[in-house]
Amino acid sequence: MAAYRPGRSKAKEWDLFEEIEDPNKVRCKQCETEVSKKIERVRVHLEKCRNSKRRRDDAEDEQDVEEPTTAPKLDKWVVRTTGAMKKKLDEQYARGIYAGTNKKTAQCIAQLADEEIKRCEKEYGCTVVGYISDNEAKMVAVRSQLSERNQQLSERDQQLSERDQQLSERDQQLRDEQATAGELRRRLKEAETGEAAARLAGQREAAAAELQSQLYNQKVELGEQQRHQYDRLLSSHLLSCRQVELGEQQRKEYDRLLSYLLS
Numbered sequence: 001m002a003a004y005r006p007g008r009s010k011a012k013e014w015d016l017f018e019e020i021e022d023p024n025k026v027r028c029k030q031c032e033t034e035v036s037k038k039i040e041r042v043r044v045h046l047e048k049c050r051n052s053k054r055r056r057d058d059a060e061d062e063q064d065v066e067e068p069t070t071a072p073k074l075d076k077w078v079v080r081t082t083g084a085m086k087k088k089l090d091e092q093y094a095r096g097i098y099a100g101t102n103k104k105t106a107q108c109i110a111q112l113a114d115e116e117i118k119r120c121e122k123e124y125g126c127t128v129v130g131y132i133s134d135n136e137a138k139m140v141a142v143r144s145q146l147s148e149r150n151q152q153l154s155e156r157d158q159q160l161s162e163r164d165q166q167l168s169e170r171d172q173q174l175r176d177e178q179a180t181a182g183e184l185r186r187r188l189k190e191a192e193t194g195e196a197a198a199r200l201a202g203q204r205e206a207a208a209a210e211l212q213s214q215l216y217n218q219k220v221e222l223g224e225q226q227r228h229q230y231d232r233l234l235s236s237h238l239l240s241c242r243q244v245e246l247g248e249q250q251r252k253e254y255d256r257l258l259s260y261l262l263s
Helices: 012-016 039-062 083-101 105-124 136-235 241-262
Strands: 017-019 025-028 034-036
Touching: 012 017, 012 039, 025 039, 034 039, 105 136
Parallel strands: none
Antiparallel strands: 017 025, 025 034
16 A cells, blocks of 8 residues: 555554545545545544444443434425526515616506505405505505505496496397387287288178179079069960969069068
């Protein structure tokens, strides 16, 4: 080994160490600790290593070995911050600094407050009733601007409510108009049905009258024929007394029927 000069005897301490790749260090064979490749460092380490081994041996002799207890992990109390979270926090801090150095500080703070209020209400489902800023000098102006924005939002909500009411009234009016149109269609259909029925009744009456007229004409014509035939036979003296009697009866029947038809 190169730890001693040529011509000098090798120290016994070097037998308890072994060389490693680093030429300036050696490793202890007992605890595998790497120390500087100097005899002074080697002797100091050997003293510590022997004392440590002696204490361990004494402890093993005095009491049984127990399982060492492990300390609880810090993950329960520590929130690990990722790169994205750090970036978001940096942006939040930068926005606050930017708001404090801008000439329009009140407007910037009011805008930031409005955005943060909306974000909190959206993410946490709550209603924000208060806001605290580190810029006390601008809080009056910020409060005024936030109140003005709230007033504008209230007026807009009122306008939307009125618009909804108008639309509801318009829908009701349309439904009423549809109901009126349906009633008019029903009445028109009934009127058309009544006119058709009246037209059909008139046609039936006209047909019945025409048929009655035809029957009347036929009966009159038939009666005239029978009467002429009776007169012709009577004038020719070809009828017997019985035929004359029957002819008189037929003639009376014809006259009665004719008078009935003409009445």
